[in-house]
Each structure stands twice: as structure tokens, then as C-alpha cells.
Amino acid sequence: MNTPAPGASSAHAAALTAEYAAIWAYGPIGVRLTGPAQEAARDAEATHRRRRDDLVLHLTDTGDSLPADQAGYALPFPVTDEQSALRLAVDVEERTAGFWQAAVAATSGAERERALAALVDCAVRATRWRATAGITPLTTPFPGRTA
Amino acid sequence: MVLTWAVMGKTTQRDPLPDGRMRHSRRKALRVGALLTLGAAVPSLTGCDPFNEEPPPPDPLAPMVGEALALAAAYRDAATTHPALAGRLTPITEAHAAHAAELARITKVALPSATPTASTPADPEATLTGLREHERTAGESATRACLAAPAERAALLASIAAARASHLEALQ
Numbered sequence: 001m002n003t004p005a006p007g008a009s010s011a012h013a014a015a016l017t018a019e020y021a022a023i024w025a026y027g028p029i030g031v032r033l034t035g036p037a038q039e040a041a042r043d044a045e046a047t048h049r050r051r052r053d054d055l056v057l058h059l060t061d062t063g064d065s066l067p068a069d070q071a072g073y074a075l076p077f078p079v080t081d082e083q084s085a086l087r088l089a090v091d092v093e094e095r096t097a098g099f100w101q102a103a104v105a106a107t108s109g110a111e112r113e114r115a116l117a118a119l120v121d122c123a124v125r126a127t128r129w130r131a132t133a134g135i136t137p138l139t140t141p142f143p144g145r146t147a
Numbered sequence: 148m149v150l151t152w153a154v155m156g157k158t159t160q161r162d163p164l165p166d167g168r169m170r171h172s173r174r175k176a177l178r179v180g181a182l183l184t185l186g187a188a189v190p191s192l193t194g195c196d197p198f199n200e201e202p203p204p205p206d207p208l209a210p211m212v213g214e215a216l217a218l219a220a221a222y223r224d225a226a227t228t229h230p231a232l233a234g235r236l237t238p239i240t241e242a243h244a245a246h247a248a249e250l251a252r253i254t255k256v257a258l259p260s261a262t263p264t265a266s267t268p269a270d271p272e273a274t275l276t277g278l279r280e281h282e283r284t285a286g287e288s289a290t291r292a293c294l295a296a297p298a299e300r301a302a303l304l305a306s307i308a309a310a311r312a313s314h315l316e317a318l319q
Contacts, residue, residue, distance in 0.1 A: 105299070139242060
């Protein structure tokens, strides 16, 4: 059993709730997309599922309680077409990035490396979704930082 | 540790070891210890000499200020040389300048007034290749810095590493 740094378990639990919500959101996103964009949504969803599974294992291993997944999550705006689906995908990745940035500060060593990799992945996917949606600029100056 | 020594000091000064050899007196050991401690303290006492003051060690993140400014300069120059790329490059220039300002704030390094110079190739493709290479190296440096940093700096460095990775994606 590992001895996590103080704050690490709550940061991981918070990241897990963000991953649950991201996986859920890619459902309505995916149905509005076609072709390569739908493929990218499937790939993103698989990545979020992988991270969710890693977090569940990790929190179980450290003896922390697991936050419960919910049957549904409130979307920040309705997803009615391709454009709103792409905007939600940007939003999902940018929100999730914030939780992983917090986990970076709460961890060290291999755990920090994993949190940083997740933050980088979310930031890169957000940029790809911005490019697909035609949103400029393609990047934000401080990924993960909540305005 | 100190308590153990005090209690043990009450025993006889010389006790024979099981093999019959005599042990050094504990008082002597304490005296030697005290002398060693004094010896170790001497360099730090000289360090307090106001006429011989050592500068504080440089902040390990100080070089990252210059690195971020050099990136900003490279993008700025590239956008000026190739106006067609300006739309893509200008937000990235601003991000690097914002990173430099944040890094200067946390390291208490003054931002230099002179901007570093950059040279941009005449070919736009070669320009983008050069920027990607620069961005990749800087991303690795931010990643290393983040993994080595104390908690209060790690979040900013992580964000900078993620920004650099997203710039690389935006240049594809």
C-alpha cells in the first residue's frame, strides 16, 4: 500500500469525478459527429475511460473511498448539432485539465508524472477540438488554470 | 538521542566490553562531538561576514524566464517575416510572454527590458520546422522542471508544459 501525500487522495478523487463526467459527455458528443471527428471522440472517450480505471485502481489501492459515478451530468449548454458537440468537447477537455493540474500540485514522483501526462493530453486534445471546430485561438496560455 | 546520552553518562566512565577491551569514556566522546560541531559551524560563521557575503544560490527556474522570452521573440520574428502565419503565431507569442511574466514573478527575476533577437528563415516551412523544434525542447525543459519542483510551483510549470505541447499541436 502506498502512502500518498496529503491532498493527493482528494485531488485524485476530484480527477475521477471529472473523468466520469468526461466519459458521460462524449456520449452526446459522439452521436453528433461523423467521420474523423467521430473517430477522435471515440479515441478521447477511450483515453478518459483508461484514466478512470487507473484512478479507481489507485484509490482502491491506497484505501481511499471512491466517489460515485452519476447516472447523468448537467451539460453547460445543449448539444444539438455538430458545432455544439465540438464546443462541448473543447469544454470537457479544458475542464478536465483543471483537475489534473490540481493533482500535479498535490502529488510527487510517478503520481505527478501521471497527472502531468493527463493534463498535457487534455490540453492537446482541446487544441485539436478547437482546430476541428474552427475556434481561434487554437490554444490557451495556461491550460488547466480556471479563469 | 540527547536523552539517551544523558542517561548513559551516569554509568561508569570506563566499562569493559565483553571481550575485555576498555571503551572510551563517554565524556570524552561528548567533548570530541562538541568540538566537531564547533568545527562544522565555523564556515557558516564566516558566511555571516557582511564584507564577505556570498550571493544566494540562483533560483533553479531563473533560466526558464530567458527561455520563455526567447520563444516569444522567435514567434514574434517569425510572424513579422511571414505575415501569412501571424494569425497562428501571435497567440502563441503572447502565451510565451505571459509565461515569462509568471516565471519572473515567482522567481523574483526582473524581466529584461531588451527583447532577445531571433532570426527567421525565409522559407515558411523551414520557419515552422524550427519553431516546432524550439517548442519541443522547451516543452521537455518545462516537464523536467515540473517534476522536480516543490508543490507550490508545480501547477504553473505543469500548465506551461501543457501549453507548449498544445503549441506543438497548433503548429502541425
